Amino acid sequence: MMQAKFLIATLTGACAITCADDTFQPRDVFELEFATSPAIAPDGSAVVYQRVSADIMTDRFVSSLWMVDLDTLDHRPLLAGDGSYSSPIFSPSGDRLLYSTSTDGQPELRVLFMDTHQTMRIARLPAGAQNPAWSLDGASIVFGMFVEEEPVAPAALPKKPENAEWAPPVTIVDEIIYRNDGAGYAKPGASQVFVVPADGGTPRQITGLSDDDAARDLAGPLAWTPDGDLIVAMNPADDAEYDPQEQDLYRLDIQTGNYERLTTRNGVEGSPQLAPDGTTLAFSGFEDRMLGTHTSVLSIMDLQTRQTRDLTTDLDRSVGAFEFAPDAESIWFTYADHGVGILASISRSARITERARNVGGTTLGRPYASGAFAVGPEGLFTYTVTDPTRPGDLVIARAEGDQTTELYRTRLNEDLLAHKNLPSAQLLTAQSVGGLEIQGWLVLPPGHIPGDTHPMILEIHGGPFADYGPRFSAEIQLFASARYAVLYANPRGSTSYGAAFANEIHHNYPSQDYDDLIAITDAAIATGHIDPNRLFVTGGSGGGVLTAWIVGKTDRFQAAVVAKPVINWLSFVLTADAYTFFPAYWFSAMPWEDPMQYWNRSPLSLVGNVSTPTMLLAGEADYRTPMSESEQYYQALRLRKVATRLVRIPEASHGIAARPSHLLAKVAEILRWFEEHDPGGS
Numbered sequence: 186m187m188q189a190k191f192l193i194a195t196l197t198g199a200c201a202i203t204c205a206d207d208t209f210q211p212r213d214v215f216e217l218e219f220a221t222s223p224a225i226a227p228d229g230s231a232v233v234y235q236r237v238s239a240d241i242m243t244d245r246f247v248s249s250l251w252m253v254d255l256d257t258l259d260h261r262p263l264l265a266g267d268g269s270y271s272s273p274i275f276s277p278s279g280d281r282l283l284y285s286t287s288t289d290g291q292p293e294l295r296v297l298f299m300d301t302h303q304t305m306r307i308a309r310l311p312a313g314a315q316n317p318a319w320s321l322d323g324a325s326i327v328f329g330m331f332v333e334e335e336p337v338a339p340a341a342l343p344k345k346p347e348n349a350e351w352a353p354p355v356t357i358v359d360e361i362i363y364r365n366d367g368a369g370y371a372k373p374g375a376s377q378v379f380v381v382p383a384d385g386g387t388p389r390q391i392t393g394l395s396d397d398d399a400a401r402d403l404a405g406p407l408a409w410t411p412d413g414d415l416i417v418a419m420n421p422a423d424d425a426e427y428d429p430q431e432q433d434l435y436r437l438d439i440q441t442g443n444y445e446r447l448t449t450r451n452g453v454e455g456s457p458q459l460a461p462d463g464t465t466l467a468f469s470g471f472e473d474r475m476l477g478t479h480t481s482v483l484s485i486m487d488l489q490t491r492q493t494r495d496l497t498t499d500l501d502r503s504v505g506a507f508e509f510a511p512d513a514e515s516i517w518f519t520y521a522d523h524g525v526g527i528l529a530s531i532s533r534s535a536r537i538t539e540r541a542r543n544v545g546g547t548t549l550g551r552p553y554a555s556g557a558f559a560v561g562p563e564g565l566f567t568y569t570v571t572d573p574t575r576p577g578d579l580v581i582a583r584a585e586g587d588q589t590t591e592l593y594r595t596r597l598n599e600d601l602l603a604h605k606n607l608p609s610a611q612l613l614t615a616q617s618v619g620g621l622e623i624q625g626w627l628v629l630p631p632g633h634i635p636g637d638t639h640p641m642i643l644e645i646h647g648g649p650f651a652d653y654g655p656r657f658s659a660e661i662q663l664f665a666s667a668r669y670a671v672l673y674a675n676p677r678g679s680t681s682y683g684a685a686f687a688n689e690i691h692h693n694y695p696s697q698d699y700d701d702l703i704a705i706t707d708a709a710i711a712t713g714h715i716d717p718n719r720l721f722v723t724g725g726s727g728g729g730v731l732t733a734w735i736v737g738k739t740d741r742f743q744a745a746v747v748a749k750p751v752i753n754w755l756s757f758v759l760t761a762d763a764y765t766f767f768p769a770y771w772f773s774a775m776p777w778e779d780p781m782q783y784w785n786r787s788p789l790s791l792v793g794n795v796s797t798p799t800m801l802l803a804g805e806a807d808y809r810t811p812m813s814e815s816e817q818y819y820q821a822l823r824l825r826k827v828a829t830r831l832v833r834i835p836e837a838s839h840g841i842a843a844r845p846s847h848l849l850a851k852v853a854e855i856l857r858w859f860e861e862h863d864p865g866g867s
Contacts, residue, residue: 208631208632209607209631209663209665213601213605214549214845214849215241215845216239217239217659218236218238218598219236219549220234220235220557220577220579220595221557221569222272222273222557223567223569224559225561225566226299226561227279227561227562229561229563229565232253232559232561232567233250233251233273234273234579235271236251239845245844245845247268247269248271249263249266249269250271250273250282253579253581255565255581258593260593264304268288270284270285272284274317276383280300282296282297283295283307283319285313288309291310291311292313292314294307294310294314294317305385308385308388310328311330312330312331313331314328315329315330316328316329316406318408320409325380326381326382327380327439329376329378329407330376330377330388331375332375332376332377333372334375335373336359339357360373362765366762366807366808366839367808367839369806369808377391377393378390378415378417391437392437392442395442402420402425403417403419404420404432404455408457408458410459410488413439413440414437414438414439415439416434417435417457418456418468419432421433421446429763430453430479431452432452432454433446434447435447447491448486448493451473452471453469453470453481454468455470458508459488460513461511461513464488465486465513466485467483468485470482476688477650477687477688477692477771478680478687480502481504481505483495483497483507483516483518496535502683505520506518511561514532514533515533516530517560519556520681523681524653524675525543525655526554526571527539527544528542528566538587540589541558541570541589543572544556544569545569545571546576546578546656547569547576549842550848551646552573552654552657552661552673553651553656554654554656554680555577556568556571557569563583565581565582567579567581572655572656573607573608573628574602574607574609574657576597577657578595581594608629608631608665610628610655611627611628611629612655613672613674613712615701615704615705616704617701617705618697621689621701623676623701624705625672625705626654626655626672627671627709628662628672636713638715639670639714640668640716640719640720640863641709641719641720642664642669642670642721642723643674643721643723644728645673645702645723645724645731645732646675646679646724647725647749648680649690649694649727651679653674653675653679654675660842660848661673664852670709670714672705672706674701674705676705678698694771694786695734696786698731702731702735703735718864718865719743719864720741721742721859721863723748726748726749727751729748730750730752732747732750733745733750733791733799736795736797737788737790740797743862744799744800744859744861745799746855747799747800747802748802748803749804749814749839750803750815752787752788752818753814753817754776755784756814757810758771758783761808761809763809792825793825797827798858798862799818799822799828800858801819802815803815804833804834804847806836807838807839809839812833828862834847
């Protein structure tokens with residue numbers, strides 16, 4: 186216990202932010218929990234879900250599986266303790282629960298017998314199972330798994346003398362996509378389909394066995410048909426890696442490995458799901474119009490006639506996860522609207538009924554859209570719910586017609602947060618260039634007294650095609666506990682406001698999104714709660730781009746922290762891991778064809794205007810916006826003798842806050858920089 190207390194003090198700088206027990210503290214990050222990945226028993230008797238928490242000794246997030254008995258409302262652990270357990274899936278009869286775990290670092294698929302609670306290993310898998318699914322008779326389990334191919338061998342060298350110590354052999358890069366953020370340098374190969382008996386055995390590879398399909402890469406979930414075939418999503422192109430927005434659905438005969446193509450749209454058709462009666466296929470996707478972002482539409486296909494119909498075209502919001510109701514009369518799905526997560530159902534006649542709001546809470550760092558849900562018999566459903574003061578709890582409810590009755594709600598963080606003063610978020614709006622209404626949220630420090638004014642941090646989301654909303658954020662709460670007001674907003678380009686709003690920045694980013702952020706900043710100042718002489722700005726990824734753009738346009742902010750940014754679009758599109766996507770969809774020409782298009786949108790082009798003290802912060806293993814982007818800006822600011830600092834986070838990828846201590850380090854360094862440049866004092 187003493188060791189744990191010492192570690193907490195070390196991570197937080199011995200309460201460098203504040204030590205008041207009634208506010209959210211850095212050490213509290215290790216105590217947060219949230220629910221995700223719920224599964225409803227086919228007979229509606231129970232809900233199993235994944236409960237995520239942080240392990241302070243390993244500095245990792247781990248998962249356990251918990252169950253709510255709907256007869257008794259008994260809430261208890263199924264699988265907890267050593268290890269991490271995730272992705273619960275009931276068998277069709279409900280007698281078994283499939284889940285993923287690992288033993289000695291080796292991924293496994295396992296089954297829990299619901300009557301005896303005994304567990305059985307189905308298979309140990311060298312690369313882990315992707316999207317496992319039960320066959321309809323419960324006899325087999327299908328899953329995807331990466332299959333490595335032989336790499337190109339180095340050229341032959343002379344034989345080295347006995348006991349000589351030569352340098353390690355060279356590595357040959359011969360793939361189009363050769364590194365992936367969060368995963369590192371890629372090994373050659375592709376994801377293939379496997380099937381294994383549900384009582385254990387040797388997995389049998391179905392795809393990738395011939396030259397015709399060896400290069401095809403499985404994408405997303407797998408759906409069983411009543412006659413034992415599979416519906417899979419893959420890119421059909423011979424040069425698939427050059428066309429990242431092409432994906433079609435296929436019917437796969439698991440006995441022969443033969444394919445039958447079901448869709449041919451130019452764009453994405455993915456996430457296949459079959460209705461319980463096996464006659465209707467649901468999927469999501471879009472027609473590729475070479476836009477920076479597309480609105481994903483929910484569609485259904487009659488498998489007998491192959492007629493397809495789009496259901497959510499008039500919604501003008503991208504469909505997230507979706508699932509057939511057991512009676513197959515409706516499909517439940519999630520989407521975000523004006524920064525709020527929505528769970529809705531849609532009938533076959535395209536009538537939409539909202540079922541729940543404030544869906545989310547499965548991300549801890551910043552208030553991004555997220556969330557999970559499941560649908561059961563007789564109107565039973567469950568989802569994760571959030572607000573600015575709580576991460577995702579699990580709600581279990583029943584729908585009867587258009588009415589909903591809540592049956593049960595977890596309180597996973599009440600032991601930690603019920604006695605603390607966590608501020609909520611006040612909705613703000615502002616009019617910006619072109620008459621666009623911009624939405625934002627202002628979080629005041631805990632214990633705010635009317636008439637007080639506070640320094641303010643403008644925190645800008647990434648993407649840029651993403652959205653913030655009234656959701657829990659550990660980083661926002663830590664900033665507020667440090668006595669800052671925090672403003673976050675959805676400038677043009679944000680999702681959840683429709684396709685036109687999102688594509689305001691198509692081939693035009695950054696641009697008037699700068700004006701949007703200034704307008705919402707002015708709206709926050711107009712509340713009377715903000716000291717206009719103590720403004721600070723930060724953001725990550727796309728928000729890092731806009732932070733660097735802001736300090737190149739204005740000096741009204743006292744200090745800035747630019748996190749994991751793009752600084753120079755010319756260098757970024759040729760060093761990012763997704764380099765086949767960015768120049769094709771975010772620009773109208775390749776960089777060597779129209780370099781000024783790239784340069785004019787690069788924050789580096791404005792560095793000559795910067796006088797604001799500006800710190801850079803990035804992960805050393807970031808392959809999405811590589812460290813070289815931050816280094817360019819740091820060195821340019823140094824050459825201009827502008828106050829700057831470069832914070833490198835070891836082992837961190839683009840998701841800097843994936844480990845709890847990295848989240849704390851990020852917040853602590855940002856606060857220290859702002860305190861050093863606060864004219865009003867710490």
